[in-house]
Amino acid sequence: MAGIVGYGAYIPRQRITVEEIAKVWGADAPSYKRGLQLREKSVPAPDQDVISMSVEAARNALRRARIDPAEIGCIYIGSESHPYAVKPSGTTVAEALGATPEIHCADYEFACKAGSEGMFVSFGLVRAGLVKYGLGIGADTSQGAPGDALEYSAAAGAAAFLFGAEKVVAEVEETYSFMTDTPDFWRREHEHYPKHGGRFTGEPAYFKHTLGCARGLMERAGVEPGDLTYAVFHQPNGKFPVRAGRKLGFTKEQMEPGLLSPRLGNTYSGASPIGLTAVLDVAKPGDRILMVSYGSGAGSDGFIYRVTDLIEEVRDLAPRTTHYLDGNKVYLDYGTYAKYRKKIRK
Amino acid sequence: MLTTARFWRETPQRYRMEAGRCTSCGKVWYPPRRICGECKGREFETVRLPDEGTLYTYTVIRVAPTAFVDQAPYAVALVDLADGTRIMCQLVDCEPEEIELGMPVRLEFRRILGEGEAGMLAYAHKAVPKR
Amino acid sequence: MRDVAVIGVGLSAWGELWDRSLRDLFVEAALNAVEDAGVDSVEAIFVGCMTGGLFAQQEHIGALVADYLGVAPIPATRTESACASAGAAFRTALMAVDSGNHDVVLVGGVEKMTDVDGGGATAALAAASDQEYEAFHGVTFPGLYAMMARAHMAKYGTTREQLGLVAVKNHENGSKNPHAQFPMKVTLEQVLGSVMVADPLRILDCSPITDGASAAVVCPLEMAEKIAKKAPVRVTGSGQATDSIALHQRKDLTFLESTAAAAARAYDMAGCGPGDLDVVEVHDCFTISEIMVMEALGLVEKGQGGPAVEAGETALGGRIPVNTSGGLKSKGHPVGATGVAQIHEIVTQLRGEAGDRQVAGARRGLAQNMGGTGASATVHILEVA
Numbered sequence: 001m002a003g004i005v006g007y008g009a010y011i012p013r014q015r016i017t018v019e020e021i022a023k024v025w026g027a028d029a030p031s032y033k034r035g036l037q038l039r040e041k042s043v044p045a046p047d048q049d050v051i052s053m054s055v056e057a058a059r060n061a062l063r064r065a066r067i068d069p070a071e072i073g074c075i076y077i078g079s080e081s082h083p084y085a086v087k088p089s090g091t092t093v094a095e096a097l098g099a100t101p102e103i104h105c106a107d108y109e110f111a112c113k114a115g116s117e118g119m120f121v122s123f124g125l126v127r128a129g130l131v132k133y134g135l136g137i138g139a140d141t142s143q144g145a146p147g148d149a150l151e152y153s154a155a156a157g158a159a160a161f162l163f164g165a166e167k168v169v170a171e172v173e174e175t176y177s178f179m180t181d182t183p184d185f186w187r188r189e190h191e192h193y194p195k196h197g198g199r200f201t202g203e204p205a206y207f208k209h210t211l212g213c214a215r216g217l218m219e220r221a222g223v224e225p226g227d228l229t230y231a232v233f234h235q236p237n238g239k240f241p242v243r244a245g246r247k248l249g250f251t252k253e254q255m256e257p258g259l260l261s262p263r264l265g266n267t268y269s270g271a272s273p274i275g276l277t278a279v280l281d282v283a284k285p286g287d288r289i290l291m292v293s294y295g296s297g298a299g300s301d302g303f304i305y306r307v308t309d310l311i312e313e314v315r316d317l318a319p320r321t322t323h324y325l326d327g328n329k330v331y332l333d334y335g336t337y338a339k340y341r342k343k344i345r346k
Numbered sequence: 347m348l349t350t351a352r353f354w355r356e357t358p359q360r361y362r363m364e365a366g367r368c369t370s371c372g373k374v375w376y377p378p379r380r381i382c383g384e385c386k387g388r389e390f391e392t393v394r395l396p397d398e399g400t401l402y403t404y405t406v407i408r409v410a411p412t413a414f415v416d417q418a419p420y421a422v423a424l425v426d427l428a429d430g431t432r433i434m435c436q437l438v439d440c441e442p443e444e445i446e447l448g449m450p451v452r453l454e455f456r457r458i459l460g461e462g463e464a465g466m467l468a469y470a471h472k473a474v475p476k477r
Numbered sequence: 478m479r480d481v482a483v484i485g486v487g488l489s490a491w492g493e494l495w496d497r498s499l500r501d502l503f504v505e506a507a508l509n510a511v512e513d514a515g516v517d518s519v520e521a522i523f524v525g526c527m528t529g530g531l532f533a534q535q536e537h538i539g540a541l542v543a544d545y546l547g548v549a550p551i552p553a554t555r556t557e558s559a560c561a562s563a564g565a566a567f568r569t570a571l572m573a574v575d576s577g578n579h580d581v582v583l584v585g586g587v588e589k590m591t592d593v594d595g596g597g598a599t600a601a602l603a604a605a606s607d608q609e610y611e612a613f614h615g616v617t618f619p620g621l622y623a624m625m626a627r628a629h630m631a632k633y634g635t636t637r638e639q640l641g642l643v644a645v646k647n648h649e650n651g652s653k654n655p656h657a658q659f660p661m662k663v664t665l666e667q668v669l670g671s672v673m674v675a676d677p678l679r680i681l682d683c684s685p686i687t688d689g690a691s692a693a694v695v696c697p698l699e700m701a702e703k704i705a706k707k708a709p710v711r712v713t714g715s716g717q718a719t720d721s722i723a724l725h726q727r728k729d730l731t732f733l734e735s736t737a738a739a740a741a742r743a744y745d746m747a748g749c750g751p752g753d754l755d756v757v758e759v760h761d762c763f764t765i766s767e768i769m770v771m772e773a774l775g776l777v778e779k780g781q782g783g784p785a786v787e788a789g790e791t792a793l794g795g796r797i798p799v800n801t802s803g804g805l806k807s808k809g810h811p812v813g814a815t816g817v818a819q820i821h822e823i824v825t826q827l828r829g830e831a832g833d834r835q836v837a838g839a840r841r842g843l844a845q846n847m848g849g850t851g852a853s854a855t856v857h858i859l860e861v862a
Contacts, residue, residue: 013439046417047438047456051469055455083457083467092469096361096455098394328439328477339416356609376725377610383726403631403730405623406676407615411603412596414615422616424624424725432725436614442676447631458613470613 002127003171003305005067005164006314008060009277010053011157011264011324014043016337018152024334025147032152037238041155041265043332046340050079050139051089053158055096058135060318061160062097064169065133069097072162073131074104076121078114078269080187080194081141082107093137104131111185112234113295114138115269119161120301123172126163134163140268145193146343153237155265157324159273169314170280170289170305174221178213179299186296196296202240205298210234210244213300214292218248221304225249228304229287232258232275234294236266257282258291264325269295276305278321285309353468360470363397363453365431366390374431397453398476399427406442413459425451425473439474450476478575480698482709482862485514486821489587491689491809492658499526499533499589500545502690506585506814507546510692515706519694520579522546522553523570525562525586526813527848529555531601533589542587557813559605560762562586563691564816564846564855568715570695580700585692586814598686602812605849607723619683619763621724621850623675626765628730630677632780635768637677639783641668643764644681644806646792651803653793653833658687658809682764684804689811691818698862710824713841714747714858716740722852731780735854736773736845743843744775747858751775754858755839756826757797758819760847761804770845771799774856793834801826801834816846816855823859 017040022029033039044053054077062069075090082089090105104125108114115138122134139158144150163172184205187194197205210233218224225231231250233241238261245255258275267274272293279289287307294300338344358364359377366378370387378390404423407414414420421437423445437445438456451473458468487509489502497505503524511519524542529535536555543553558565563586570584590598603612606621629635645665651657663681671681701709718738721727728734744750751774759774761767768782776797777785785791791799802808802822805815823842825831840861847854 045438047436047458047472049457049467051467052454052456059455092361095357096469098362359610383721403624403628405616405620405627405678406673407617407620408672408676409599409617409619409674410596410615411600411612411617412594413600415596417615420615422614422620422624424730434611434614434616434723434725447627459615468613 001168001171002123002163002165003168004161005133005167005169006061006065006162007160007169007277007280008057008064008318009157009159009274009321009324010056010060012042012044012048013328013330014045014332015040015329016043016332016334020334021152035239036152037242038153038262038265040263041153042157043337043340044141044156048156049083049141050077050081051083051092053156054089054093054137054139054160057139057158057160058093058097058137061162063318064314065162067133067162069099072097072099072103072133072135074122074125075099075135076106076108076118077137077139078108078110078116078118079140080109080111080114080268110299111296112236112268112271113293113299113301115159115273116293116301119273120175120177122163123175126165132164136161136163138269138273140270142268143193143341150194150196153266155267157264157267157270157274159270159277161273167310168308169310170307172303173288173306174217174304176213176217176220176302177299178209178216182298184296184298201296205296206236206240206294207244209298209300210292210294211247213302214248214290217290217292217302217304223304227288228254228290230258230279230283230289231255232272232279232289232291234272234292235259235261235275238262260325274321280307280311281315281320281322283307283311285311350466353466363395363471364392365395367393374429376431376433395431396428399425399451401437401445401447401449401451402426402432403447404437404445421445423473436472438472444475452476479577481571481574481695481712482698482701483693483695483712483820483824483859484701484705484709485510485516485694486824487513487692488656488818488821489690491656491687491811493591494688495591497688499529499535499587500541502589502688503542503585503587504545506690506692507583510583510585510694513707514694516581516694516704519548519551519581519583521551521573521582523556523566523582523584524553525556525566525816527557527559527562527588528601528604531604533592538587558853559848560760560812561816561846561848561853561855562813565717565853567693567817567820567857568717568855571712571715574695574697581694581696583692583694585690585817587690588811588813589688590686590811591688610723617675619675619678622763622765623678624724625730625769625850626677629765629769632731633783635783637669638665639768639787640682640764641665642786643761643767644668646786647761647800647804647806650793650801650834651807654803654808657803657807658685659807678763684762684806684810687809687811689809689814691814691821693817693820707828709862710827710859711862712857713860714743716742716856718854720852722849724850731769733769733773733851733854735851736770736847736856739854739856740774740845743856743858749841749858754797754841754843756801756823756836756842757799758802758822758844759799760815760845761800761806762810766847767799767804770847774843774845793836798836801831801836819844819846820857827859827861
């Protein structure tokens with residue numbers, strides 16, 4: 001059965017705390033932390049972007065997959081912060097991996113679910129037999145407008161998944177997508193920061209689609225939350241995914257390994273994919289994992305994976321996600337963060 | 347200013363660390379060249395350099411060329427890769443006072459520079475401490 | 478092959494010369510050299526210039542200076558070997574004369590460096606490194622020499638203080654040179670407390686940005702005795718060599734192979750060795766450079782450059798005075814002009830005209846000029862005729 005043959009994450013080392021941002025804008029840090037269930041977020045250095053992080057995450061996936069990069073037949077990078085508005089991120093990444101020229105490539109954008117789209121299509125092409133290996137990547141270096149609620153959570157990170165039909169680490173048991181036209185968050189062309197619908201981003205947007213997708217997915221697969229070992233949801237903050245999981249009947253233990261947002265922030269297209277890498281880092285053979293992404297606009301992609309015996313063999317061929325998440329962090333002051341994120345007019 | 351072609355033609359070296367190994371004496375040249383400086387051989391095979399090594403020497407640039415002013419201060423280093431090939435690159439993800447000669451490093455893919463807000467982006471590898 | 482003599486030397490004003498253009502500078506130096514020589518015409522010109530294009534948007538320097546000297550249609554050629562451009566011009570002029578192709582030749586160098594801002598100057602100078610594999614990564618010339626300094630310190634125990642003492646000595650010498658751009662004396666504390674440019678090198682470890690030109694008149698020795706106003710100085714040795722342009726390709730980052738190779742050739746030609754010199758001008762673009770050049774010239778053993786400076790061996794009155802002019806550090810460093818300005822100092826010393834910085838009884842001197850991080854080097858030995 002087709003599935004993931006290699007996975008990898010990448011997260012920049014810089015962090016900024018909710019307190020540091022709140023201090024500048026005169027906001028009440030404790031209430032933000034409580035409201036968002038989030039302590040800090042990752043920040044890309046000026047030399048890190050979707051392309052550079054995607055290369056690193058994909059190289060980690062290749063280390064685990066142990067395949068010839070020339071056999072990768074498609075590369076799809078999902079992001080809402082591609083460095084170029086026109087010119088694919090995927091071409092640079094594929095070139096850096098040594099996967100050119102016989103490869104199909106497209107950059108995806110669907111707010112925070114572009115990464116899972118890349119995974120979905122890569123898996124589909126592998127299962128259809130059109131490509132031997134497919135590479136799906138979710139990566140973002142998203143920004144919230146200075147002082148906006150989004151600024152406390154918009155983070156940076158990438159996750160890459162190689163799909164194939166042999167030497168599978170996590171088989172895809174079921175997939176399901178759920179989508180409506182719901183304008184809860186958007187960014188018009190040439191605008192630097194996104195706009196959002198405030199509390200409208202909750203019930204009619206995030207929850208409707210996340211829950212709709214998860215329920216549809218489990219129904220199709222004929223499983224209950226109790227049949228699954230882990231659940232990973234899109235995590236724009238620390239609060240939404242926990243509430244969604246509880247409504248669906250998942251326990252804290254099922255959600256905890258994949259819930260990174262309290263100490264990572266919202267990595268947008270990277271969010272649920274990076275959560276999945278963290279779960280694969282600790283999963284045992286036979287474990288079943290539900291993953292549901294969410295992208296504003298709005299829709300969710302869902303997957304159920306079954307982990308194979310191979311996981312033990314490949315896990316430590318690349319750095320674990322916690323290596324990036326908890327090791328070697330450095331905290332920025334707001335001034336440095338503003339400089340790094342080009343929020344200072346020159 | 348980088349012209350597109352000038353940057354593009356270095357892609358194999360910058361993106362994939364491709365070097366040329368002289369088929370007669372085995373010397374690895376990075377970037378590749380047409381004539382071996384050791385044995386004058388003219389035939390080479392393409393090899394990819396290892397992504398780990400140790401720091402041979404370094405400096406911290408405080409007064410930078412115009413295109414790099416926003417990055418200053420930044421460290422530039424000579425790194426001895428695991429196969430003995432020495433390369434020059436930036437050393438990032440560490441404070442100047444953490445740098446020590448001989449420290450183990452790995453190469454990461456990073457943006458080197460962008461020509462303002464509208465120009466082309468240049469990517470290559472930088473060293474980071476191996477942790 | 479004919480013996481060649483220097484019969485005239487001249488410099489333009491050096492410094493931040495807002496009112497002078499590249500052509501003004503060279504004409505001023507050339508007129509001084511021709512006046513010093515006492516000749517009224519030259520047959521050819523060789524002019525060193527590192528990067529008129531990047532500094533002043535001006536190439537085609539040979540024709541430009543011939544035109545503005547009013548000597549067209551004589552042949553005029555610009556030579557370029559980064560900061561060794563004038564050293565290379567001097568060697569080319571020697572070959573033009575010793576071969577019999579020309580008799581009286583004007584040689585010099587020029588650089589107009591202040592028509593760009595600091596970042597532009599840093600980028601222009603960085604063009605002498607490997608553009609695609611060094612400058613691409615944001616390294617600067619102080620940065621490249623800083624890496625060499627750190628390697629030298631690690632290998633030989635050269636100290637930060639020893640580097641600083643090179644600057645102290647050269648400013649002391651420069652204070653006795655009316656031509657120096659920065660004639661002020663500096664203390665070791667000032668050097669060690671100055672602004673960091675590229676660790677471990679500070680601003681007082683670096684030669685300055687200078688507008689300036691240099692010139693000399695050379696001719697066959699036989700003719701010199703008849704036409705020159707002053708006693709001719711004979712050129713007895715000339716060597717030039719190259720090394721890998723990028724530091725990462727060097728076999729030994731702490732040794733300047735090209736300077737050693739150029740010196741070996743010049744010593745051989747002159748029939749002398751490093752122990753036979755009375756005065757030496759070296760390319761101290763950074764304090765570490767002077768220490769490494771001393772070692773490559775054989776003035777001291779490898780690794781002993783720092784201790785020799787500390788012991789005062791290279792000071793005026795020491796065993797072998799180095800950079801009596803103040804060096805690039807204090808006198809200034811208009812990059813394309815430096816090589817012939819060093820010849821100017823050696824000629825001045827051998828004529829006994831160096832005033833307060835005169836090395837008593839100097840009869841043989843050496844000038845070493847270097848481009849990039851030592852990828853180009855020229856060495857010339859001059860003697861009282």
